[in-house]
Amino acid sequence: METVNIGISEESLNLANVSTKIEYDKEYAKDYLKRHNYFKDRTLVRFEAVENKQIPLRVGNGVSDISGVSIDDNEYAIHLLDCYKEKEACAFRINGIPTGWIGKEGSEQVPKKQRSFKLNNDYQLVIKSIQFDYCDKRRFCDYFYESYDLVELSIQKDEEPWWRIW
Numbered sequence: 001m002e003t004v005n006i007g008i009s010e011e012s013l014n015l016a017n018v019s020t021k022i023e024y025d026k027e028y029a030k031d032y033l034k035r036h037n038y039f040k041d042r043t044l045v046r047f048e049a050v051e052n053k054q055i056p057l058r059v060g061n062g063v064s065d066i067s068g069v070s071i072d073d074n075e076y077a078i079h080l081l082d083c084y085k086e087k088e089a090c091a092f093r094i095n096g097i098p099t100g101w102i103g104k105e106g107s108e109q110v111p112k113k114q115r116s117f118k119l120n121n122d123y124q125l126v127i128k129s130i131q132f133d134y135c136d137k138r139r140f141c142d143y144f145y146e147s148y149d150l151v152e153l154s155i156q157k158d159e160e161p162w163w164r165i166w
Contacts, residue, residue: 016074018097018119029096036096039068039077054128055155059083059090060148069155071123078125083149085132090151094119104130118158128152 033039057065057080066079076094083090087109089101099117103110104127116124134150135141 018095022100024098032096055153057151058148063148124158126154126156128154
């Protein structure tokens with residue numbers, strides 16, 4: 001598995017072009033990237049989507065993981081913000097842009113179009129599994145103070161034509 005650095009300059013506020021249909025504060029997105037030093041210190045894992053590799057992320061009790069992927073020489077910093085147990089969904093920021101709630105694959109709690117997030121015309125981000133109140137398989141754990149949510153992501157080739165999504 002090859003690793004590469006993002007190496008984003010301050011002039012390049014978009015790591016890769018990410019678009020979303022939800023309204024968001026563009027100034028906050030710029031500030032977010034600046035606060036995270038444009039992800040210069042993060043390491044990206046380069047992989048092909050057809051391998052269907054899992055990306056584990058954690059959130060809760062002081063943990064908020066950020067991971068990065070490189071797809072076709074486009075880099076994406078994926079930040080897991082929060083998970084919502086009742087909806088079986090999680091919220092992310094990708095390159096500073098909020099995704100809104102993305103439901104787990106196969107979940108009936110959210111509409112089908114909210115079960116993935118298009119990274120570009122060819123690839124989408126999908127939640128394969130969410131383990132709520134995870135405690136690292138410890139025998140004793142205080143769910144309120146020690147547990148977190150463990151999310152397994154997958155980057156998949158988008159098989160649905162773009163004109164069907166509208």
